[in-house]
Amino acid sequence: MSKMHLKLTVNGEAVETLAEPRELLIHVLRERLNLTGPHIGCETSHCGACTVDLDGKSVKSCTVFAAQAQGAEITTIEGLGNPDGLHVLQEMFKEHHGLQCGFCTPGMITRAWRLLQENPNPTEEEVRFGMAGNLCRCTGYQNIVKSILAAATEMNAAKEAAE
Amino acid sequence: MNDLTPTAEERAASLKGIGSTRKRVEDARFTQGKGNYVDDLKMEGMLFGDFVRSPYAHARVVSVDKEAALAVPGVVAVLTAEDLAPLNLHWMPTLAGDKQMVLADGKVLFQGQEVAFVVASDRYAAADAVELVEVEYEELEVVVDPFKAMAPDAPVLREDIADEKEGAHGPRRHHNHIFTWEQGDKDATEAVIAEADVVAEEMVYYHRTHPCPLETCGCVASMDKVNGKLTLWGTFQAPHAVRTVASLISGIAEHNIRVISPDIGGGFGNKVGVYPGYICSVVASIVTGKPVKWVEDRMENLMSTAFARDYWMQGKIAATKEGKITGLWCHTTADHGGFDACADPTKFPAGFMNICTGSYDIPVAYLAVDGVYTNKAPGGVAYRCSFRVTEAAYFIERMIEVLAIELNMDAAELRRINFIKADQFPYNSALGWEYDSGDYHTAWDKALNAVGYADLRKEQAARLEEFKAGKTRKLMGIGLTHFTEIVGAGPVKNCDILGLGMFDSCEIRIHPTGSAIARLGTISQGQGHATTFAQILASEIGIPADDITLEEGDTDTAPYGLGTYGSRSTPVAGAATAMAGRKIRAKAQMIAAYLLEVHDDDVEWDVDRFAVKGAPERFKTMKDIAFAAYNQAIPGIEPGLEAVSYYDPPNMTYPFGAYICVLDIDVDTGETDIRSFYALDDCGTRINPMIIEGQVHGGLTEALAIAMGQEIAYDDMGNIKTGTLMDFFVPTSWETPHYTTDHTTTPSPHHPIGAKGVGESPNVGGVPCFSNAVHDAFRPFGLRQSHMPHDHWRVWNIANSLGLHD
Ligand code: FES
Ligand code: FES
Numbered sequence: 016m017s018k019m020h021l022k023l024t025v026n027g028e029a030v031e032t033l034a035e036p037r038e039l040l041i042h043v044l045r046e047r048l049n050l051t052g053p054h055i056g057c058e059t060s061h062c063g064a065c066t067v068d069l070d071g072k073s074v075k076s077c078t079v080f081a082a083q084a085q086g087a088e089i090t091t092i093e094g095l096g097n098p099d100g101l102h103v104l105q106e107m108f109k110e111h112h113g114l115q116c117g118f119c120t121p122g123m124i125t126r127a128w129r130l131l132q133e134n135p136n137p138t139e140e141e142v143r144f145g146m147a148g149n150l151c152r153c154t155g156y157q158n159i160v161k162s163i164l165a166a167a168t169e170m171n172a173a174k175e176a177a178e
Numbered sequence: 179m180n181d182l183t184p185t186a187e188e189r190a191a192s193l194k195g196i197g198s199t200r201k202r203v204e205d206a207r208f209t210q211g212k213g214n215y216v217d218d219l220k221m222e223g224m225l226f227g228d229f230v231r232s233p234y235a236h237a238r239v240v241s242v243d244k245e246a247a248l249a250v251p252g253v254v255a256v257l258t259a260e261d262l263a264p265l266n267l268h269w270m271p272t273l274a275g276d277k278q279m280v281l282a283d284g285k286v287l288f289q290g291q292e293v294a295f296v297v298a299s300d301r302y303a304a305a306d307a308v309e310l311v312e313v314e315y316e317e318l319e320v321v322v323d324p325f326k327a328m329a330p331d332a333p334v335l336r337e338d339i340a341d342e343k344e345g346a347h348g349p350r351r352h353h354n355h356i357f358t359w360e361q362g363d364k365d366a367t368e369a370v371i372a373e374a375d376v377v378a379e380e381m382v383y384y385h386r387t388h389p390c391p392l393e394t395c396g397c398v399a400s401m402d403k404v405n406g407k408l409t410l411w412g413t414f415q416a417p418h419a420v421r422t423v424a425s426l427i428s429g430i431a432e433h434n435i436r437v438i439s440p441d442i443g444g445g446f447g448n449k450v451g452v453y454p455g456y457i458c459s460v461v462a463s464i465v466t467g468k469p470v471k472w473v474e475d476r477m478e479n480l481m482s483t484a485f486a487r488d489y490w491m492q493g494k495i496a497a498t499k500e501g502k503i504t505g506l507w508c509h510t511t512a513d514h515g516g517f518d519a520c521a522d523p524t525k526f527p528a529g530f531m532n533i534c535t536g537s538y539d540i541p542v543a544y545l546a547v548d549g550v551y552t553n554k555a556p557g558g559v560a561y562r563c564s565f566r567v568t569e570a571a572y573f574i575e576r577m578i579e580v581l582a583i584e585l586n587m588d589a590a591e592l593r594r595i596n597f598i599k600a601d602q603f604p605y606n607s608a609l610g611w612e613y614d615s616g617d618y619h620t621a622w623d624k625a626l627n628a629v630g631y632a633d634l635r636k637e638q639a640a641r642l643e644e645f646k647a648g649k650t651r652k653l654m655g656i657g658l659t660h661f662t663e664i665v666g667a668g669p670v671k672n673c674d675i676l677g678l679g680m681f682d683s684c685e686i687r688i689h690p691t692g693s694a695i696a697r698l699g700t701i702s703q704g705q706g707h708a709t710t711f712a713q714i715l716a717s718e719i720g721i722p723a724d725d726i727t728l729e730e731g732d733t734d735t736a737p738y739g740l741g742t743y744g745s746r747s748t749p750v751a752g753a754a755t756a757m758a759g760r761k762i763r764a765k766a767q768m769i770a771a772y773l774l775e776v777h778d779d780d781v782e783w784d785v786d787r788f789a790v791k792g793a794p795e796r797f798k799t800m801k802d803i804a805f806a807a808y809n810q811a812i813p814g815i816e817p818g819l820e821a822v823s824y825y826d827p828p829n830m831t832y833p834f835g836a837y838i839c840v841l842d843i844d845v846d847t848g849e850t851d852i853r854s855f856y857a858l859d860d861c862g863t864r865i866n867p868m869i870i871e872g873q874v875h876g877g878l879t880e881a882l883a884i885a886m887g888q889e890i891a892y893d894d895m896g897n898i899k900t901g902t903l904m905d906f907f908v909p910t911s912w913e914t915p916h917y918t919t920d921h922t923t924t925p926s927p928h929h930p931i932g933a934k935g936v937g938e939s940p941n942v943g944g945v946p947c948f949s950n951a952v953h954d955a956f957r958p959f960g961l962r963q964s965h966m967p968h969d970h971w972r973v974w975n976i977a978n979s980l981g982l983h984d
Contacts (some may be wrong), residue, residue, distance in 0.1 A: 093245030115872060
């Protein structure tokens with residue numbers, strides 16, 4: 016199948032690659048751009064392991080064709096934090112045991128990152144609702160919710176201190 | 179010494195040893211997306227494999243036409259049974275002593291069975307070609323009901339062994355029969371039942387489900403034809419066993435095979451078995467000379483690799499009119515699907531189902547299990563439980579509830595008067611186990627007090643009155659469970675898999691500067707081994723856990739072990755770790771004595787050092803000793819500081835727990851609202867409380883799924899009805915309740931550090947607890963037994979059948 020010239024902004028950098036139009040975005044990211052943080056748990060948009068941020072929204076990248084992503088601005092788990100340290104969400108997942116096998120974690124954190132931008136001060140119920148597109152088989156969610164609430168508190172405190 | 183000299187307690191705390199809530203060392207990698215799972219592997223020239231699968235549950239394969247598939251650009255090969263037959267790899271041995279087709283050899287026995295393996299340059303080309311392989315089938319009569327499979331005129335499923343009277347586990351009495359396994363005293367049990375004041379009888383069905391880890395199964399096989407070495411990366415819960423099996427069935431010498439389990443995205447039993455995808459990938463790599471990757475998708479995972487449960491348990495429980503249990507009888511019909519691929523120790527074809535006397539002092543018992551072939555997927559794995567222990571716990575905890583109804587007794591009290599007492603341990607059960615330790619009454623009372631049991635019953639009674647008065651449509655259920663697990667398989671004298679004894683191992687090397695690396699025969703799938711095993715070592719050898727690297731999963735470097743499943747890592751490999759640590763300490767003692775110029779017996783261990791007895795200011799720390807081990811010639815002592823231990827456990831360990839669930843049921847919609855869940859676990863010595871709590875949360879959520887909605891269901895034609903995450907229930911954060919955890923601590927007397935293992939307890943105890951809560955809500959209306967999963971439709975049906983909608 017002939018390939019298309021795909022131009023994207025991924026984690027702040029302009030990237031170009033060739034891909035079949037039918038290729039799923041998750042495959043483009045993982046196999047063409049070597050971003051193996053987002054995972055594949057179902058390929059049917061149920062599990063959220065493939066969650067990335069696309070033009071300011073959480074999307075399940077197994078449900079987006081390469082062709083649909085043309086020109087998009089994408090953030091993956093690799094775009095959070097920096098070489099010297101973890102993002103506060105990553106830090107809080109570690110602190111509150113918000114992960115076990117780690118397979119759901121990149122999608123979880125990427126989703127939580129958007130959720131906390133949409134709602135910087137969520138209740139436990141709002142977190143549980145807002146994260147319901149991401150499945151975890153290991154943790155039972157209790158510590159994931161705890162991690163996200165703790166991150167919200169930290170981020171708000173940091174914002175206040177900066178103001 | 180002055181005020182700044184750390185005390186022994188401070189020194190111990192800085193080690194982050196046993197009991198420390200140490201944060202996980204795995205997490206920095208995983209939270210950044212830097213995990214290395216099998217599908218992340220990329221190699222030069224790597225090819226992708228994909229399966230053509232049978233749409234039929236039972237059919238003859240008349241022909242396979244590869245031509246159109248081979249014409250797809252990028253397709254390298256299409257393998258069928260005919261291609262594998264010359265290598266004798268078209269069938270493979272199963273862990274249960276049966277054999278299984280790798281690719282359909284003349285017929286298919288379940289929907290989704292592997293028929294052909296397409297190998298292509300990328301996954302899209304492979305998927306395109308899969309569509310183009312033309313298979314002609316001739317449909318055969320399908321049997322999905324294990325009872326019908328045993329009818330005299332049932333169709334013959336396994337033609338390859340139709341006439342064999344003897345199977346891997348004794349005589350077969352029907353062409354679809356696999357084995358009968360009997361335990362206990364049949365005559366004595368039946369005599370007790372015949373004479374009992376009260377007998378409760380019930381069929382308890384534990385439905386078919388699936389472990390469904392978030393990462394599916396997969397592998398990359400790479401055969402280097404020049405040096406004759408095969409490397410196999412994959413989602414293996416038992417990498418060493420995979421290496422041995424691979425060698426035995428491929429004929430490649432074992433030293434030329436390297437098996438690597440990279441990071442594993444959850445296992446829960448799904449990744450114990452050997453699957454056709456692994457064999458086909460290896461063959462494809464041998465044929466093409468290139469690395470071949472195969473990763474199943476979610477539908478393939480649910481339909482073909484490793485179902486769990488599917489036990490029909492007919493039970494009778496006898497008691498005096500005061501409620502003292504006098505005997506237990508159980509006959510189980512076990513649906514094993516088209517091939518017997520259960521992952522059980524060889525001598526236990528029904529796993530440890532004979533733990534079904536549970537936490538109770540039952541004088542006589544009898545258990546028989548009949549394994550049966552049907553047109554369903556093979557598997558029968560231990561989904562987050564030790565072999566068949568969840569089935570056993572569900573059975574006994576339902577039978578107790580039914581007996582309580584029969585006796586018109588409170589189910590908490592009925593349990594209490596039948597518990598094995600603390601002074602009865604070690605306790606020999608009627609079905610042959612020696613329970614190592616327990617204190618059930620203490621745990622039970624703590625649990626009942628914690629939830630305010632008496633008040634809950636009052637509230638429930640008040641609610642019932644309101645319901646009857648038409649003031650509410652919601653019933654309240656209180657689910658009780660006291661379970662006893664049996665984990666840590668196991669003593670080599672009676673536990674092996676394919677002849678491999680179920681010991682485990684640890685090797686430790688102390689570096690000259692006093693840090694260390696330890697390697698184990700197990701493999702973490704999220705349990706945090708790198709964190710907790712370092713804690714065990716820290717306490718044993720006095721080196722901070724943060725200075726100890728843990729490695730698992732590479733058969734070229736790790737010592738031989740049987741892997742991680744059945745909650746065996748802590749009981750077996752954890753013990754090996756402690757014992758290897760003690761060997762290090764024994765040598766360190768001699769070195770310290772030499773350095774301190776005293777006799778070996780004149781030094782004593784003190785947290786992180788050996789000190790001269792009576793003169794604690796004269797000491798050598800483990801760090802000093804490590805350096806000396808590498809830079810001094812010590813008479814009579816070899817240089818270096820290393821140890822390896824292979825641990826053969828003298829017995830299993832028996833974790834236990836008391837769980838209580840409170841829920842409300844809307845009888846008009848069938849919806850359940852879990853108000854609270856209290857889980858008390860006793861796993862002996864607690865290595866890392868944070869990780870234990872996390873394991874309990876996760877296990878309870880898997881239990882919630884199983885009890886309340888998750889199933890692998892088939893229609894009469896053998897079509898799987900729950901093959902995607904749309905239909906197969908996995909709870910989200912929204913449905914999952916908040917859990918309260920608690921504990922008591924009864925160490926195992928035979929384990930070096932007293933630990934028992936915990937990962938699977940919450941699933942074993944959780945399933946009956948959720949289910950009992952649903953049953954309890956309807957008890958006043960006469961419900962005795964209703965099969966799981968208790969999804970809204972089934973719960974609505976219960977209400978309807980009890981006349982609550984009239
Ligand atoms: S892989 Fe995309 S939602 Fe599961
Ligand atoms: S940590 Fe394993 S799936 Fe979430």
